[in-house]
Amino acid sequence: MDASSNSETSQDTLYDDIKSFFDSAPPLKDGPDIRGVAGSRIVCVTSGGTTVPLERRCVRYIDNFSSGHRGAASTEYFLKAGYSVIFLNRRGTCQPFCRSLPQDPLLECFEVSKELNVQVRQSHSEVVKRAIGEHCTAVEEGLLLKIPFTTIFEYLQILQLIGMSMKDHGRRAMFYLAAAVSDFYVPWQSMVEHKIQSASGPLDMRLVQAPKMLSVLRKNWAPTAFCISFKLETDSEILLAKADMALKRYNMHAVVANELLTRKEEVIVVTSNEKISVHRGKTEAEADADVESPLIKLLVEKHSAYIGDSDS
Numbered sequence: 001m002d003a004s005s006n007s008e009t010s011q012d013t014l015y016d017d018i019k020s021f022f023d024s025a026p027p028l029k030d031g032p033d034i035r036g037v038a039g040s041r042i043v044c045v046t047s048g049g050t051t052v053p054l055e056r057r058c059v060r061y062i063d064n065f066s067s068g069h070r071g072a073a074s075t076e077y078f079l080k081a082g083y084s085v086i087f088l089n090r091r092g093t094c095q096p097f098c099r100s101l102p103q104d105p106l107l108e109c110f111e112v113s114k115e116l117n118v119q120v121r122q123s124h125s126e127v128v129k130r131a132i133g134e135h136c137t138a139v140e141e142g143l144l145l146k147i148p149f150t151t152i153f154e155y156l157q158i159l160q161l162i163g164m165s166m167k168d169h170g171r172r173a174m175f176y177l178a179a180a181v182s183d184f185y186v187p188w189q190s191m192v193e194h195k196i197q198s199a200s201g202p203l204d205m206r207l208v209q210a211p212k213m214l215s216v217l218r219k220n221w222a223p224t225a226f227c228i229s230f231k232l233e234t235d236s237e238i239l240l241a242k243a244d245m246a247l248k249r250y251n252m253h254a255v256v257a258n259e260l261l262t263r264k265e266e267v268i269v270v271t272s273n274e275k276i277s278v279h280r281g282k283t284e285a286e287a288d289a290d291v292e293s294p295l296i297k298l299l300v301e302k303h304s305a306y307i308g309d310s311d312s
Contacts, residue, residue: 017211022160024188025153026056032147032158034165039084039143041172041303044162046179047071048090050152054186054205059195061151066180068093070230070263070292074176075144076134077296084143086162088155088179091148096138097131152182156213163221171307173225175217176299178256180232185210214250226303227252234260243270254302256295267291269298 048071049064072094075085079096087096102108102124109124120128138144147162149155166173184207196203218227229252231243236259243257247270257268269276278298280291 014211014215018213018216021187021211022157025157026188028154028157031161032145034086034145034147034162037084037086037142037145039082041082041174042084042086042166042169043078043174043176044086044088044159044166045071045075045078045176046088046155046159047075048093048149049180050090050155050182051150052182052185052207053151053153053191055195056188056191056193057195058151062182062184064180064182066090066093068095069099071176071178072096072099073290073292074178074296077290077292078176078300079138079143081296081300083174083300085138085145087144087146088158088162089146089148090179091150095146096144097135100127101131152185152210153188155179155181159213159217160221163217163225166225167222170224171226171310173222174299174303175222175225175227177214177227177229182210184208212250214246214252218251226306228254228256228299230256230258232258232260232263240268240270240275243268247272253306254299264291267295269295271302 048068049066052062054060068090075087075096078085109121109128110118111121113119147158149158187208214229229246231246233239233242239257239259243255247255255270257270266279269278278291278295281289
């Protein structure tokens with residue numbers, strides 16, 4: 001069997017796995033409506049980690065670590081750069097414009113006056129005003145649509161809907177895939193209905209490898225969109241090799257490589273012909289206080305060049 005036959009067999013297996021995943025996944029309760037998103041350039045930012053339920057009536061689940069900070073910060077910078085943003089985010093994770101608020105903003109930012117009115121504490125008034133104002137402006141102008149997910153089933157079904165709906169945007173569409181997506185899952189049809197009982201003894205459960213949707217996103221759902229994926233590793237020695245592998249395997253336009261301990265300070269953007277280190281500013285007062293600020297500037301430039309290639 002030659003290499004092309006092996007490749008075709010591998011592709012057939014991938015598509016069979018993807019079809020099996022979607023056929024067996026529990027249907028979405030409320031499908032997102034993204035028709036109202038305005039703007040000439042549109043980016044889907046995925047953020048937060050997916051869960052893998054262990055029971056259909058889920059009590060226990062396996063979670064992927066992600067605070068959602070990267071996606072939330074990046075959404076703000078994409079909006080500043082003139083993009084419309086579909087923010088596909090894990091419920092309960094960091095949200096755009098809320099990064100400067102305390103951990104429990106409702107209880108820490110507000111107080112009850114002597115007249116029993118609820119008001120913003122003076123110490124938080126400016127940051128609350130800015131967060132609410134910027135968020136409301138983006139939503140009211142049709143520039144920000146937030147879609148929540150929790151499980152891997154929800155995430156991949158919604159991503160498919162977004163991908164297929166953004167197909168018409170051609171090269172002006174971008175996918176910024178910062179979510180931490182589960183590599184393994186329990187198929188819905190083999191999942192128990194009720195809570196797993198501890199009295200049954202040690203738990204022996206088989207996880208199936210989740211089908212890699214990046215290939216089908218690039219090839220079928222949104223074939224001309226500009227696609228950026230992320231590669232997070234704890235071992236810096238293998239990081240760039242893994243990023244290179246992902247770039248080629250999934251035909252990404254760029255892979256953002258980041259190491260767990262330094263991910264807020266530095267990332268490396270890997271493309272087919274270069275590797276660019278991106279650093280955050282050294283002080284909070286600098287314009288690039290977040291590493292996401294120079295990162296988004298760079299990716300917007302890359303996207304503009306990609307759009308320009310089709311016009312020339």
